[in-house]
Amino acid sequence: MNASSTSPLPAPYADIFELIAFGPEGNAEAEAAVRRRDALLTKPQGSLGRLEDIVAFLARWQGKPTPTLDNPMVAVFAGNHGVTAQGVSAYPADVTAQMVKNFTDGGAAISRICIQHELNLRVFELALELPTGDITVEPAMDDRMCAATIAYGMEAIAGRPDLVCIGEMGIGNTTVAAALLAGLFGGTGADWVGRGTGVDDAGLARKAEAVDRALALHRAGLTDPLSTLARLGGRELAAMLGAIIAARHHKIPVIIDGFVATAAAAVAHAITPSALDHCLFGHRSAESGHARALEAMGKAPLLDLGMRLGEGTGAALAAVIAKTALNLHTSMATFDQAGVSGRE
Template identity: 75%
Template sequence: MPSPFADIVDLLNIVPQGDEAAVAVVRAHDGQLTKPPGSMGEMERLVEFLARWQGKGRPTLENPMVAIFAANHGVTDQGVSAFPREVTAQMVANFTSGGAAISQICALHELNLRVFELALELPTGDITQTAAMDDKMCAATIAYGMEAIAGKPDLLAIGEMGIGNTTIAAALYAALYGGTGADWVGRGTGVDDAGLKRKADAVDRALALHKPELTDPLAILARLGGREIAAMLGAIIAARQQKVPVIVDGFVATAAAAVAHAVNPAAIDHCIFAHVSAEHAHRAVLEKMGKRPLLDLGMRLGEGTGAALAAVLAKTALHLHSNMATFASAGVSGKAH
C-alpha cells in the first residue's frame, strides 16, 4: 500500500528552479537608478528574490497575502503554556475583527490577511501519550494547506496561532536535529521556570515514546507536529509549484520549512526568513538550514507579524525599484570612470 506521503515527497523533490534571466533584468534596471550600485543592500536583493521566484523581470506585488494557520494541541494538557487552549479560537476572532497586531499591520500596509482554522475544536493528540496525527490526517492537512494560494497571491507570508505550539516546534526540531527538550524549548507565551521545565520534559517524553517511528521528516511531522505546521508545509509546497515567493515568520512557522528542508534542502529556496525570534533556539534552526534572517527585532509574538513586516519591506523595495528615476531620466551624471 503506497504511503499517504508519496505525492508530497515527489512535490518536495521535483521543484521548479528560479528564473535567473528575470533576475538579470532586475539587476540591469537597478544599475540605471539614481544611486550607487548595491547601496540599498538587502532591499535590492528583495526585488531580485521576487523576480527569481515569480519568474518575471518586472515583479509585482498586487496581491501580497499573509496567511495565518490556527490549530490546537493536546500537549497543552501537560501545562506547557501560560494560556488555556481556548485562547486560540479567541485570537482567531481577534484577527478577523481587526484587533490583533497582525490585523493592524495588514490593514496599514494593504496586505491581504487570510486566516485558516484547522479543526480548533479537535486538538491533535497529546504527543507525550500518542501521535499528534496519523499519516493520513497529516497528509490531508498538508493538502489543505496547499489551498492557501487559491487566491493567486504574488507573495505569500505565512504565520500561525496555536496555544502550545512552541512546545510542538521544539519537539520537531529535537527530532530533526538531535538534542533534548531543554536545547530547543523557550518561554513561548511567557511560562515561568516551572513551565519551562514542563515543556522540556514533555518534549523528552514525546521523543522517547515515538522514537521507533521517527524515521523520516514527514513521519516526524505526523507523530510530533501540529495541523498548522502541516498546513504551512502545504502552503510552502504549493507556492513553489505555482511560482509564488514565500516569507516565513518565526520559531513555529520555521518548523514547517525545516520539515521541507529535511526532505530536500532545495525545496525552500523560494523562502526567505523574515526575522530571528526571541525564542533562543530559532537562531540555531536557521543556522542548521544555512539561512539568514532578514530582521532581528527581538519579536516572539507569532501570528505572522514578522513575516508581514518583511512583506512591507518587500513592497517598499519594489516600489523604489519601479519608481525611482534613472540617471538618464533625471539628468544625473553617471559614475565617473
C-alpha cells in the same frame, strides 16, 4: 534525508515528497533583468544592500522581469494541541479560537499591520475543537491525517497571491515546534524550548521534559521528515508546509514568520534544502530555538526586532520591507532620466 534518499515512505506521503523534492526552479533571466535595471538607478551599485536582493528574489520566483506586489497575502493557520495538558503554556487552549476571532474582528497585531500596509489577511482554522494528540503519550496525527492536512494547506494559495507570508496561532505550538525541530536536527528539549507565551521557569522545565518524553516515545517512528511531522507536529504546521509547497509550484515567493512557521518549513528543508529557495525568513524571533533553527538551515533573517508573538507579524513586517524595496526599484530615476553622471 534528501531527494536522493532511498528510505521507504509511508504511502500517504509519496506524492508530497515528490512535490517537495522536485519543485520548479526560479527564472534566472527575470532576476538578471532586475539586476540590469538596478545598475542604472541613481545610486552606487549595491548601496541598498538586501533591498536590492529582495527585488531580484521576487523576480526570480514570480518569473517576471518586473515583479509585482499587487496581491500580497498573510496566511495564518490555527490549530490546537493535546500537549497543553502537560502544563506547557501560560494560556488555556480556548485562547486559540478567541484569538482567531480577534484576527477576523481586526483587533490583533497582525490585523492592524495588514490593514495599515494593505496586506490581505486570511485565517485558516484547523479543527480547533479537536486538538491533536498529546505527543507525550501518542502521535499528534496519523500519517493519513497529516497528509490530508498538508493537502489542505496547499489550497491556501487559491486566490493566487503574488507573495505569501506564512504565520500561525495555536496554544502549545511552540512545544510541538521544539519537538519537531529536535526530531529533525537532533538535541534535547532544553536545546529547543523557549518561554513561548511567557511561561515561568517551572513551565519552561515542563516544556523541555514534554519534548524529551515525546522524542523518547516516538523515536522509532521518526523515519523521515514527514512521519516526524505527523508524530511530533500539529495541524497548523502541516498546513503551513502545504502552503509552502504549493507556492513553489505556482511561482509565488514566500516569507516565513517565526519559530513555529520555521519548524514547518524545516520539514521541507530536511527533505532537500533547495526546497526553500523560494522562501525568505522574515525575522529572528526572541524564542530561543529560532536562531538555532535558522543557523541549522543556513538562513539569514531580514529583521531582528526581539519579537515572539507569532501570528505572521514578523513575516508581514518583512513584506512591508519588500514592498518598499520594490517601489524603489520601479520608481527611482535612472542616471539618464535624472541627468546624473554615472560611474566612469
